[in-house]
Amino acid sequence: MTYVPRMQPAISISNLSKRYTSGFEALKSVDLDVRHGEIFALLGPNGAGKTTLISIVCGLVNRTGGDVLVDGHDIEKDYRKVRSMIGLVPQELTTDAFETVWKSVSFSRGLFGQPANPDFIEKVLRTLSLWDKRNSKMMELSGGMKRRLMIAKALSHEPQILFLDEPTAGVDVELRRDMWEMVRGLKDSGVTIILTTHYIEEAEEMADRIGVINQGQIVLVEEKAELMRKLGRKELTLQLREPVERIPESLIAHNLTLSEAGDELTYVYDSQGDRTGITRLLKDIDTAGIGFSDLSTRQSTLEEIFVNLVREGR
C-alpha cells in the first residue's frame, strides 16, 4: 500500500475576524478552506465582507484575529513566501495612466521578486489579447482592456493562487465569456482560483465550489451542483385575461399564488429538477377555462436567495 500524504488546503482560514477602527465588524469568525486547483466562488451581496476577506489573505488589510494559512504558511510570519504565491486582481481598476502596458506588467513581475522574462510577459499579453497594445499608455485603454491588464499584472509572476475580485463587473457579455474561458485555462494549468462575484450566473458558469458570505459570516459552502439545485427556484407568472376571485379547485394541487387584484397567477418551480410541472399546469389551466394574455418566468434574484439563506440560518 502506498502512502498518500493528505494534501493541505491551498488556503486555510480559521476563526478569522476583522473589526475596522470605525468599529465596523467586517468578518465574524470565518472558517473556510480552499482546495488546490479548484475554482472557488465567493458569493455575497455588497458589503458582505468578500473584499475584506481577500484583502486579508493578500496582505492589504491586517486581521483582528484568527489564522490564515496559505499552503501551510502563515500570511504574516511567512509573508514573502505567501505573497509570492498569490496574484491579486482587485475590483477597482487602478492604473498609472502614463505607464505603458509592457512596462506596467514588467514592473509587477519585478515587484514580486522575479527576474525579467520578456518571453513570459509576451505570452501573458498574447493570452489576454493585449499584445497589440503593449506600447499603449494605460489611459488609452478601454475599460475591458484595463481589466485584462490588471489580470496580466497579477499573472506576471506566475502565481499558484489567483484572486479575482469581481472580475467581470462592468465587463460586456462577450468579454465576460472570454474571461471565463481564460480562467478555465488557468485552472487547467493548475492555478487555484478564488473569485468573488454577485452574479449567480458567473458562479454557475465557473465554480467548482461556492461559498456564500453575508454580513461577515460564511453562510454556506457547497459544491456547485448541490447549491445550484437549491438556488434554482424559478417563478412563472401568468397574466390572466379575466380576473378570477379565487384559484379553481382543479388547480389547488399546483400550489399557485393569486395576486390581490386576481389577475395574476404565480407558480414556483425548480428549474434544475427533472420535472418542472409547467406542461401539466398549463394543461390544467386550459381545462379550467382560464385564459391568459401573457406569461413570464423569472429566476429568484441573488438578493432574495441571500435573504432566504440568512433567514434559514437563524
Add this chain to the structure above:
Amino acid sequence: MNYQAIWAIYRQEMARAFRTLLQSIISPVISTTLYFVVFGAAIGSRIQEVDGVSYGSFIVPGLIMLSLLTHSISNASFGIYFPRFTGTIYEILSAPVSYVEIVLAYVGAAATKSIILGAIILATAGFFVPLQIEHPVWMVLFLVLTAATFSLFGFIIGIWADGFEKLQLVPLLIITPLTFLGGSFYSIDMLPPAWRTVTLFNPVVYLVSGFRWSFFGASDVGMGVSLAMTLVFLALCMAVVGWIFRTGYRLRP
C-alpha cells in the same frame, strides 16, 4: 532582500521624473537664475562680503539646500501619495516586499532626484559666481544625507496626507519658512542676539551651516554640530517610519 522589487520601484519612480525631463531640468535652472538676479545682482551688490566670501557665492549653498529640502519632500511625498490616491498601492502592499525595501526604493528614488537637482543648481550657479568647494567629499556627504533625510520626511508626509492640500501644507507652512529663516540668504551672525538664539532651534540652520562649511571652510555653527543634528533628524524620521509600518498606519487598515 527582494532586490528585484527595490529595483522595480526605484526604476518606476525615476521613470516618472524622466517623463517630465524638460521641466525637471528647466524649472530649477530658471528659479536659480531668478534668485541670482534678485539676491546676487540687485541686492547682493549692496551687501558687503560675508565671512570673506562675496554675497553671490555666499548664497549658493543655501540656495541648493532650499531646493534640496523642498524637492526631497515633494518628490518623496508625491511618490508614495500618488499610488495611495490612485489605488495602485494595492500592488506594493500585496507584493513580497518588506517595509525596509519599500522605503529604500521610494526614498532612494526621491533622494536621487533631488541630488541630481542639487548638481544642476550648482552648475547653474557656476555661470553667475566663481565656485569654490573646500571640502568636496563633505559637500557630497551633506548633500546625500540631507536629500535622504528629507526624502524620508517627505515619505512620512505622503503617508500621513489624505488629500492634495495636506501634501502641500507641511512644505508650505513649515519647511519654506524654516528654510528662509534658516540662514540660506544670510549669516545668522547678521541677526540681533535674541533672534540668533531663536534661530538655533531651527534645524535647517544646521543643514545650511554644515553645507556652507564644506564650501567655504567657515560657518555659523560647528560642522560637527551640523552633522550631528542632521543625523538626529534622520534617526527621528526613521523612528516615525518604523512606527508607521509597525502599526500599518494609513497603509494597512
